[in-house]
Amino acid sequence: MPNEGTDVEVADLRQRLAESEETLRAIYQGEVDALVVRGPNGPQIFTLRGAQEPYRILVERMHEGALTLSTDGLILYSNRHFATLIERPLEQIVGRPLAEFVPVSDVPVLKGLLSDGARWSVRRELTLQSGEALVPTLAAASPLVDEESGAVLLIVTDLTAQKHSEEIAAAEQFARSILEQATDAVLVCNRSGRITHASWAADRLSGQPLTGQVAWHTLPLHIGASELTEGQEPAMSVQALVHEALAGRSVHRLEAGLDQPGRPRQHFLVSAGPLRDRTGEHIGCILTLTDITERKEAEVHQAMLVAELNHRVKNILAVVQSVASQTVASSPSVGQFRTSFEGRLRAISLAHDILTQLRWGQVDLEHLVERSLAPYGGNARVAWSGPTLRLPAQNVVSLAMVLHELSTNAAKYGAFSNGCGRVEIAWRRLDDGMAELTWSEREGPGLSGEPVPGFGNKLISRVMSYDLQGSAKMRYAPEGLGCRLTFRLPNASWIETEHAEAPLAPVGN
């Protein structure tokens, strides 16, 4: 109905007139700060109080967040930077409580800032909620002079970059401590192979600070897949190893040797791998050297021992085999074979016992004589004398066997076969690097004629001539068997200053 439409129009016009009048009144009565005018380049704001302008521009342009807060935490003003900091549109900030943009954990800090900041300047670290993320900030609060209830001015500085630097510094320090403590030599290189970090052990190994040098100009490592001998070509150069690692390929525990002037060769296990940053980019590589020199030396030493042992076992087996076959040939019965063979084995075994006790070092001849003749009556039946003579291990077995044969024969037919016979043993040095040992039996049963070469005598001659590069001469004197043995010894065996002597104990008939 036409009247209704007109009524609405009139009401609307009345309203607009009222508003215009109200606007003019407010301007005249100074209730307004600024006017909005449409200019040729867009909207222009005319400020009616000009003195505030430079300050306002400063606050808008600063690279920190600036807020005006009521003492109960209501945001009365926010600059542009604060809106950027918390990722909120400008028009959704003023009129809200600042607590809306602070995580629950930091609300007590905010409360403290507001209560203290209303009275004096105070500075606290405050976390802000920025979308999903948290932003660490330093908030400085100070009282704002206001004619009504108190207000607080808050300047908020983003600490993200600083915290990040702190984290980096802490990580760097952590990495350095690890490098300091590492017992292995560790090198960290950048993309060009230049060393950026070196562990203390690495510097010590090279004898000079390694940081800043190109990795393959420092330690001259010979890298191979297994044990390297002199003159053998390395499987890989240090430069190639570093390039492998920089390309992203890890290399694990290659054996490497290091030759430095004035030092024996050192052995290492080398590992290398790429160094990546948080995004997975290759930014360098890490090399580790684990010292296995001692282990290597132990391996070599052990191999030598095994070879030596093998050699000796073969020797023994050969000797036993020979003794067995010859004993069989000269034993008329199985029983006799057993007795003879067992006796000879015992002599060999005795010799080995002595050698083992003395760790296969050198044995005094006196000691060997004493042990070999012990079953036959000791000091009551045997006397010996001669200078101190150290026998090398390979002579000990041979002499033990000879002494055993002589003793066994004496027990069967000679001085040990009756109640009063005795044996005198003497040894001395001869001029030509040879030694002489004489075995003289006394007061045994009488013997006549030349000795028949049984196996025992054959063995003695063979041992003396082949094993000991000497000779054996037997003579049957009326008083008993006499035997003169010669054998070769290295010069170092003689010790002139001492003299071993074991005279006969008084014999009671």
Place this chain on the structure above:
Amino acid sequence: MTTAPPADDARHDYVLRLFITGHTEKSRRAVRNVTRLCEEHLHGAYDLEVIDVYQQPELAIEHQLVAAPTLFKVLPLPPRKLIGDLSDTGRVLAGLGIRS
């Protein structure tokens, strides 16, 4: 169904836009007054945005703003403008059509 005009009831959603001039005294007062009024009389059933004309002058032109501070009632209709720091609570309530 009746076509009676909606009752001026605080429960209906209000859309308000407050235009201020940065951190001047009048602006601070306007913010305090409007937020308190909304809390006390509109009980959360409102959408208030506060716009600094220096920061976003183009929004001022959009709403045909002449001077600031000014409070706009966008909804419920009819649209209204209230100029000044809005300290006169009675006048503001009346202007917004809110019964106290």
